Amino acid sequence: MKRIGIITSGGDCSGMNAAVRSATRTAIGHGVEVLGFRKGYLGLLKGDYLEMTSREVAGILHRGGTFLQSARSEEFRTEKGREKAVQRLKDLEVDGLIIIGGDGSLKGALALHRLGVPVIGIPASIDNDIPFTDMALGVDTALNNIIYAVDCIKDTASSHDRAFVIEVMGRNSGYLASMSAIACGAEYAIVPEIECDLSDLCNQLRLRWEEGRSNAIIILAEGAGHAQNIADTIKDAIGFETRVTVLGHYQRGGAPSVFDRLLGSRFGNSAVEFLLAGQRGKMVGLICNAIVPTLLETVAVSEKRPQEELLGMASVLGI
Numbered sequence: 608m609k610r611i612g613i614i615t616s617g618g619d620c621s622g623m624n625a626a627v628r629s630a631t632r633t634a635i636g637h638g639v640e641v642l643g644f645r646k647g648y649l650g651l652l653k654g655d656y657l658e659m660t661s662r663e664v665a666g667i668l669h670r671g672g673t674f675l676q677s678a679r680s681e682e683f684r685t686e687k688g689r690e691k692a693v694q695r696l697k698d699l700e701v702d703g704l705i706i707i708g709g710d711g712s713l714k715g716a717l718a719l720h721r722l723g724v725p726v727i728g729i730p731a732s733i734d735n736d737i738p739f740t741d742m743a744l745g746v747d748t749a750l751n752n753i754i755y756a757v758d759c760i761k762d763t764a765s766s767h768d769r770a771f772v773i774e775v776m777g778r779n780s781g782y783l784a785s786m787s788a789i790a791c792g793a794e795y796a797i798v799p800e801i802e803c804d805l806s807d808l809c810n811q812l813r814l815r816w817e818e819g820r821s822n823a824i825i826i827l828a829e830g831a832g833h834a835q836n837i838a839d840t841i842k843d844a845i846g847f848e849t850r851v852t853v854l855g856h857y858q859r860g861g862a863p864s865v866f867d868r869l870l871g872s873r874f875g876n877s878a879v880e881f882l883l884a885g886q887r888g889k890m891v892g893l894i895c896n897a898i899v900p901t902l903l904e905t906v907a908v909s910e911k912r913p914q915e916e917l918l919g920m921a922s923v924l925g926i
């Protein structure tokens with residue numbers, strides 16, 4: 608291979624820059640040129656790229672987001688769009704592509720692989736909903752952001768005897784909600800994977816209220832319910848004064864944690880090594896602390912569910 612491309616696609620997350628830097632420098636170390644396409648599949652379709660040098664990726668390791676920028680592209684979802692992307696790669700004499708992104712971007716990577724493009728995917732999404740990797744890039748930093756915010760809210764909740772419903776990200780994934788509930792000692796986590804019985808939640812909070820616990824933290828994954836409705840239901844059922852905080856995109860930014868810097872560096876390095884060694888249509892994943900490649904075909908048809916024992920632990924520790 609003489610020239611490869613790199614893109615960051617879908618929801619951005621901290622650690623993407625570490626992966627771009629590592630992949631770029633690994634390729635350059637092998638004498639391979641690197642093009643960094645801007646804004647994910649959008650830049651690929653437009654032919655909007657940067658010629659990546661070792662200097663180009665200097666000073667980005669500690670920065671959140673992605674300096675290549677990210678986007679969601681409707682055109683790439685169409686067959687015509689993907690054929691245009693393949694032609695663009697041929698015109699630019701790009702022999703292989705590293706795709707850093709979430710579940711959707713990795714499905715796009717599989718589509719390109721089926722069209723004959725040598726691709727390796729890197730899982731990057733704060734949702735941690737991608738199978739065949741214990742952790743995706745960005746998850747650890749997002750969790751650290753959340754626990755900082757929840758700890759702050761706990762101080763004010765206890766000062767005023769209030770219950771807070773704190774909405775965290777995860778439209779279809781309860782990972783951030785359940786793990787942050789354990790890490791912050793929240794009373795309850797509401798996740799999309801498990802039906803929430805609001806009357807049961809209120810009964811439990813009432814028991815605690817009667818025992819003298821006059822504040823509560825309920826962490827809600829954004830896809831699992833409406834924060835204000837839940838807060839109103841708790842207020843009506845128990846008499847707790849309630850407040851809602853939506854953490855929103857704050858969770859996705861900020862300097863990557865040590866874990867995400869190391870993971871991004873390992874993913875970027877292995878992705879290029881695998882690509883140059885002739886592996887095709889695979890995703891690198893972290894499994895039992897080793898970087899393991901899995902076929903994108905397998906990743907696409909598999910589902911990652913939150914670990915039942917951790918969800919159970921979240922409810923037991925909230926007592």
Ligand SMILES: Nc1ncnc2c1ncn2[C@@H]1O[C@H](COP(=O)(O)OP(=O)(O)O)[C@@H](O)[C@H]1O
Binds near residue numbers: 712732
């Ligand atoms: N099934 C699919 N086939 C082809 N391309 C896809 C598919 N799903 C997503 N994509 C492409 O990947 C982009 C990012 O996907 P999205 O789901 O929005 O984010 P993420 O990768 O973070 O999950 C989409 O805008 C689209 O261009």
Ligand SMILES: O=P(O)(O)OC[C@H]1O[C@](O)(COP(=O)(O)O)[C@@H](O)[C@@H]1O
Binds near residue numbers: 617777829859
């Ligand atoms: O960036 P947007 O368009 O506001 O989307 C928000 C969604 O992106 C995420 O932050 C990350 O999801 P993806 O990595 O799959 O894009 C979700 O938790 C959230 O629901």
Ligand SMILES: [Mg+2]
Binds near residue numbers: 617709711732
């Ligand atoms: Mg996604």
